[in-house]
Structures are given as C-alpha cells and as structure tokens.
Amino acid sequence: AQSVSQHNHHVILSEAASLELGCNYSYGGTVNLFWYVQYPGQHLQLLLKYFSGDPLVKGIKGFEAEFIKSKFSFNLRKPSVQWSDTAEYFCAAQYKGGGNKLTFGTGTQLKVEL
Amino acid sequence: EAGVAQSPRYKIIEKRQSVAFWCNPISGHATLYWYQQILGQGPKLLIQFQNNGVVDDSQLPKDRFSAERLKGVDSTLKIQPAKLEDSAVYLCASSFFTIGSGNTIYFGEGSWLTVV
Incomplete structure (x- = not known):
C-alpha cells in the first residue's frame, strides 16, 4: 500500500536554529510530493510542491525541500526558524493513477522557542 | 479568491x-474531497468526487457515513449513528482535475466533531 512516513513526531528548536524534517514515501511509480503546514487553529496550507524538474524546490516563508528519488525522500528544510514557524507539518504524496488523492504522513509538531 | 468553505x-x-457537515469548494474546482483527521494522525481520505460522481470511497465506513454532491458543486457528509471514534476534524478540500497531471489540493478550515 502507498504510504508516507515522517520520522520526527515532535521537534523543539530555538529561534535561528536550522530545521530539517524527514519524509519518506513508498514506491508507487510517478509521484508528486507536497509539504503542508497547519498553524494552530488554522487550515492546512501548501508550503511547497514537487511535480518534476529541479529536485530542489523552494516554497513560501523560506522553506525548501529536496526530492531524492534514490532514497524515496522529500525532506523539508529551513536555514533559520522563527517563533512564528511553530506549527504542524505534513508531508503528502500524490501517486499518478491514484486519482489525485493525497496520502499524508502522520505529521511533525514543531515548536520554536524564543 | 474565496477558499473552501x-x-x-x-x-x-x-x-x-x-451529524451533517457542509462544504462549498473553490469556484471552478471539479474535484472535491472529504478527509478525516484524527488527533495525532495525518488526514485520511474518506471520499473523492469528480463533479457529482464518486471517484474513490474505498475508506468510507459506508455503514454509518454517507456523502453526496448532487449538483457537482457543494457537498454534504453525514454520519449516522456516530461513534466515539468518529471524533475528529473533517476536512473538505478541492482541486482542478486534469487527467495525467497532478493538481494542488486546497483545504478548508475543517469541521471539528466531538462525540461524547
């Protein structure tokens, strides 16, 4: 079955620290990959997406992610986090032929301390 | 642009x-999704509509859950009878649908259900 794994369930960082959140997806042919963010009390918002081309994709708010096909990974990174980045982050995969639906990971709760 | 309501x-x-939940997708979006998000888990697809037809309802507990999108625009998700384990956030989402390519899915703010 198609699945997405996020290794870190809870991450606590100090402001200005660097962030890397892991995401692995199961093999299933051609896949589109997404990172969504959910700020407290708000809806899921798209951070960035990878469909094809340059494996290093840049998103909003200084986030970026790298697609490594050989590792089935799509890790999210940010060089310097801010307190306002406190949120839950979800990795999701969209498999070709899967009707556009998203398969989500379990999420990573990020807390950034001042 | 108005979001998913x-x-x-x-x-x-x-x-x-x-209980019944209502969703109005982004104007022009042919595809509508209902996801269930239980606390501590990622969203799980319950049902996907393309216009007013069902594309995928393989994870919908059909003995108690039903959904419809009669005119191909807004949609209703119903749970009857509810169980304690149905406590979750029910997310509606929508996207354009183009065969052969992926599409960004936009989410609503969710309907929080607590069953006591």
Missing part, C-alpha cells in the same frame, strides 16, 4: 446521534 466549525454530539 465549511460549516459548522464545531459540533458536539452524543454517540448514536447523527
């Missing part, structure tokens, strides 16, 4: 009661 935002019901 959902109502009600919060609902508390007793087990064995029924």
